[in-house]
Amino acid sequence: MHTLHVPAGASKLEIYAEVLATAAAVVEGEPDLVANLANITAVLKQALPGVSWAGFYRQVGEDLVLGPFQGKLACTRIGPGKGVCGAAADRRAPVVVPDVDAFPGHIACDAASRSEVVVPILRGDRVLGVIDLDSDRPGNFDDIDAEQLVRLAALVEGLAWPA
Ligand code: SME
Numbered sequence: 001m002h003t004l005h006v007p008a009g010a011s012k013l014e015i016y017a018e019v020l021a022t023a024a025a026v027v028e029g030e031p032d033l034v035a036n037l038a039n040i041t042a043v044l045k046q047a048l049p050g051v052s053w054a055g056f057y058r059q060v061g062e063d064l065v066l067g068p069f070q071g072k073l074a075c076t077r078i079g080p081g082k083g084v085c086g087a088a089a090d091r092r093a094p095v096v097v098p099d100v101d102a103f104p105g106h107i108a109c110d111a112a113s114r115s116e117v118v119v120p121i122l123r124g125d126r127v128l129g130v131i132d133l134d135s136d137r138p139g140n141f142d143d144i145d146a147e148q149l150v151r152l153a154a155l156v157e158g159l160a161w162p163a
Contacts, residue, residue, distance in 0.1 A: 002026060006047050016148035019047045023155055033160050038068035040156065044133060045070040048145075053110060053134035056156075057085050059127045064089060067129065074109045083107035088118035089127045094146035098139040110134065117141035119149040121156050128161050 002025035006015055022043050027036040037056050044054035055069020057078060064078040064085050078085050084106055088095040097116045100106045106116070113134040121128040131149055133141065 004043055004046055012144050013148070015047050015049075016144070016151075019043055020148070020151055020155065022047070023152060027155070027159060031160050033162075034068060036159050037156070040152070041068050041070045044131075048133070050135040050137045050140040051133050052113065052136040053132070055132055056121075056129055057132060058129040059089065064130060069132075071134065072110045075107055078107065084116050084118045085130050085132055088120050088130050092120050092122055092125070092127065094119040094150060096141050096143065096146050098141070110136075112136045114138040115140045117145045117149065119146060119153050121153045123157050123161070128157060131156070 002022055004018065004022050006018055023040050026039045030036055041054045041056065045051050053069065053071030053074065055071065055074065056067035057064035058067045062080050066074055066076045080086060081090050082105065084095050084097050084103060095118050097103045097106065100113055100116055113136060115135045115138050117133050119131045121130060131153055135141065
């Protein structure tokens with residue numbers, strides 16, 4: 001089994017290179033979507049600095065429904081266009097929120113959350129779900145996170161999602 005190795009002092013890009021390589025390795029040959037998403041949340045939470053919550057919401061009908069995650073208890077269901085997750089799904093583009101209190105409609109699952117990044121998982125124009133990272137530190141995420149999570153979302157899109 002591939003083990004996650006993040007050297008002390010690694011840059012964000014170096015950490016994401018390890019995240020992407022580890023995610024690719026753990027899903028290799030494994031067809032089960034839930035198992036794969038679960039392991040990817042572990043990789044994200046363990047590797048990235050300041051991440052207090054890492055998880056997936058899946059598009060089920062109109063709503064985004066909670067999938068595998070690591071962190072505190074979270075909202076189960078997010079209605080269309082609601083919160084940062086709904087905004088990213090609607091826009092079909094990443095949303096970086098340096099200060100959650102300044103984002104109108106932010107859904108506070110965890111009162112300690114200060115910043116967030118959400119990236120849609122797209123198959124063509126269809127939204128399969130989103131990747132959501134929260135931090136208890138303000139300004140923990142930037143465009144590098146958004147860019148690199150788009151690469152992770154492309155890998156996740158290739159998994160066995162239901163039709
Ligand atoms: N804050 C998110 C809700 C999900 S939790 O952060 C896990 C939002 O506004 O969509």
